[in-house]
């Protein structure tokens with residue numbers, strides 16, 4: 001178990017999910033986690049999980065070796081100005097804030113400190129995140145720790161920072177895109193006879209199976225699709241109808257729309 005203390009500033013959807021995932025992983029004791037948030041009910045929920053609740057952001061940052069900022073992009077500047085006096089070259093700053101670069105974070109912190117920019121997704125609560133990590137030049141001594149930390153919470157990929165917007169669209173937004181497929185498939189399933197509950201289970205397990213076919217074999221999806229599409233069969237008829245209606249095209253356009261928005265106007 002790691003001895004470093006971790007502060008999580010902003011315990012909303014993502015910050016809260018990180019706390020849940022960390023506790024499940026056993027990587028860190030609850031008493032070594034410090035959470036701050038400006039919403040009282042969020043802090044109550046965190047307290048119930050056994051983690052420490054700080055009076056304010058500065059206190060959380062002071063008590064920790066690692067500070068994870070998980071506030072909305074338009075709050076990060078204020079948060080860093082509040083905590084910058086607590087940061088130094090021995091502390092690790094990890095930001096999951098979408099659209100805010102390492103240089104910008106460094107300028108907001110006002111000093112040369114180790115900064116990691118990290119892009120997880122909400123499956124981090126189940127230790128099933130795909131987390132992309134990039135770092136500034138002061139992080140060599142800390143990289144192993146940070147990769148290990150996020151490897152406890154799913155799979156981790158180190159990327160160049162210029163790919164961070166793409167990582168956000170494909171992985172962080174991607175969870176919602178995949179869930180929308182599941183919802184649509186369920187609606188089809190209900191129309192052809194299943195209860196909502198059974199349609200949900202059948203769809204979710206089917207998607208899990210498709211995911212495993214790709215992850216475990218490394219095959220291109222089309223190779224696995226070829227095994228399903230009997231000539232003149234029912235699958236190819238369904239697939240072609242979906243493509244006539246713009247299935248792949250609408251997914252690609254949605255990913256591009258999210259990507260284009262990330263760097264431009266998140267704040």
Ligand SMILES: NC(=O)C1=CN([C@@H]2O[C@H](COP(=O)(O)OP(=O)(O)OC[C@H]3O[C@@H](n4cnc5c(N)ncnc54)[C@H](O)[C@@H]3O)[C@@H](O)[C@H]2O)C=CC1
Pocket residue numbers: 009010011012013014015036037038039042057070071072073075078079096097098099119120121122172173
């Ligand atoms: N939701 C997602 O799937 C993902 C979100 N992100 C990024 O994570 C960050 C957080 O997103 P969410 O968790 O979805 O937002 P959220 O709104 O659920 O959580 C943000 C939390 O920060 C708290 N907060 C606001 N101002 C604060 C302050 N000054 N000091 C302390 N706490 C403060 C809020 O009360 C809230 O609980 C964003 O920057 C987003 O871009 C990154 C990857 C995935």
Ligand SMILES: O=C(O)[C@@H]1CCC=N1
Pocket residue numbers: 098168172173
């Ligand atoms: O939609 C958003 O702005 C955030 C960033 C990535 C996922 N959710």
